[in-house]
Amino acid sequence: MTDSRTAVVVGVGLIGGSVGLALRRAGWTVTGVEKSAERRAQALAIGAVDVAVTPAELVAVAECDLAIVAVPVSVAAPIVTDLLAGGAAVVTDVGSVKGPIAAEVADSRFVPGHPMAGSEQDGLDGASADLFSGATWVLSPTPETDDSAFAEVRQVVASLGAHAINVPPERHDTLVAVVSHVPHLTAATLMRLADGRAEEHRSLLRLAAGGFRDMTRIAAGHPSIWPDICAQNRTAIVEVLDQLVGDLSGLREVVAEGDEAKLLAHLEGARHARRNLPTTAPGAEAMSEMRIPVLDRQGEIAAVATLAADLDVNIYDLEIAHSTEGPRGVIVVLVETAMAERFQGGLMALGYRPSVRALD
């Protein structure tokens, strides 16, 4: 009876809109709740919802098989409560911190969730029924959550093409502090430190090469979401920052004492871990990095990528390392080692001078 099921999506941005598109494609009837008139119109226009209403009408439309709350993490809890009170059979949310909402809304029909794709702050432009295809979607049931409600949300998440994993709320929050929140705060801190040191002579920041640019890239993002996240996930962030400060202080001693063996062990451990970070690409032992010097001009990426496609070489990763000034850059691609020689030959035939290094 899939074709008669009803969903309510609250907050029709990138995530809510994509959920709406995917559910409607699967035969659900979807009501969108959205405060922005422009977004309501856009959601109807792209077919993300069957009906779009304002938040004032939330309780009136709440009775449904499944409600998905896709609003910023700090404002989700009361909406979940209203939906439960209004008759939603099962409610889930998509916020990036799970502990507080799991504690605040302890209800058998509430299944806290967090899809690792997009952000609830982004707009509808990139919404797609396939947004979650292949993505990881964390479900963080509370002790009160019914098994049947959990199973229902899990089944819907799977039907969207995502891979559901079950992680308790506190564990989820510590992990996102480790892999997202604290790295972001660290990037901002490194960037400010460098900026302060170069104050009297900013052009010296031209010494900052690709590694520094990579590390601080996320610091260029808009800070508006961070007060919410830091407030919601304060405990985990403070605890992880304490560990980071302790670890860096320990490394400072290693450098100060010139303990070469300890330094190498630290860096080797990091290298091993980084190379084993889960990814879609084959393991690092099967991959090679190719560096292709180019002029920073139009068409170079196209020429390189087209050649790869022509030669049946899959590019797993590609980045452009610009020189700090001037017209020169390097295209860095990650390919399977088995294909590297063929690709190198093709590139040399086109006049490029690529270097190849196995990631072993």
Place this chain on the structure above:
Amino acid sequence: MTDSRTAVVVGVGLIGGSVGLALRRAGWTVTGVEKSAERRAQALAIGAVDVAVTPAELVAVAECDLAIVAVPVSVAAPIVTDLLAGGAAVVTDVGSVKGPIAAEVADSRFVPGHPMAGSEQDGLDGASADLFSGATWVLSPTPETDDSAFAEVRQVVASLGAHAINVPPERHDTLVAVVSHVPHLTAATLMRLADGRAEEHRSLLRLAAGGFRDMTRIAAGHPSIWPDICAQNRTAIVEVLDQLVGDLSGLREVVAEGDEAKLLAHLEGARHARRNLPTTAPGAEAMSEMRIPVLDRQGEIAAVATLAADLDVNIYDLEIAHSTEGPRGVIVVLVETAMAERFQGGLMALGYRPSVRALD
């Protein structure tokens, strides 16, 4: 009389080989000094040197107009001394730390240097006469350095297409600690911290998204150069690590106290600084980021980059954000805002669903 000048290049790897290629193109006669027989043969084969000799022959060939020492930073000083004793008119080096060698070799004919391109540890494969075209090349003269020796090296650096900047040795070392050495140590520390936290359940690192991958990418590099760098630049690295630990501890207090205004000011400052990092691209205010959902399959980058070239849209940066698992990814490109609409239209005509966000 350019065509009669003689150079000695010690260490024929990526940097030494590229210097050799560029000098020979400009009419110099170049003698390479290299301990690896394989590299000597390769250097001759690609035309990076006219003659290749072993380190045992160094003093015998040292008499020349200019000697460039392109060996790892920890072994450069005695070679510089030997070259000066052997009759080289002017000597420069390319090591990534400048204070110790500047102190050790206080000679009027020695001009410490550091090109911000490639590494003296890399092999000849990527060597190119154009490696330094547009790159920044730091010269760090000591109080003993002759003006004429400095002017000579500066002129040669300019003839290689690089932009020479004059930075005192200690200032150089602090800056590279800030923008390279400490960021590298921090990336390794973050990676190890995450790895330790996920120990009992590594698949949870699937929660690590693009920002974490960016921040820890450099930790995947081979650690062999770091003991040398940390030993040579110990004072600056320890001092900058101390500041980083202090800054992170301060930020920890801001988060613990929930001081939203201070947190926003910190992140806004970082954002402003990151967007003003010197680069070849136009200023951030003129750029837009486009996110193009794709399946992780061959040909997608080629299709996107070819369209950009066809539409006269310059791609300033491109990265592939893979989903943490499954076949889906997002190509993220940086283009001028003025061109974003045209590019978006073309992409939509090909069936892509790109989103656009101005970096303002």
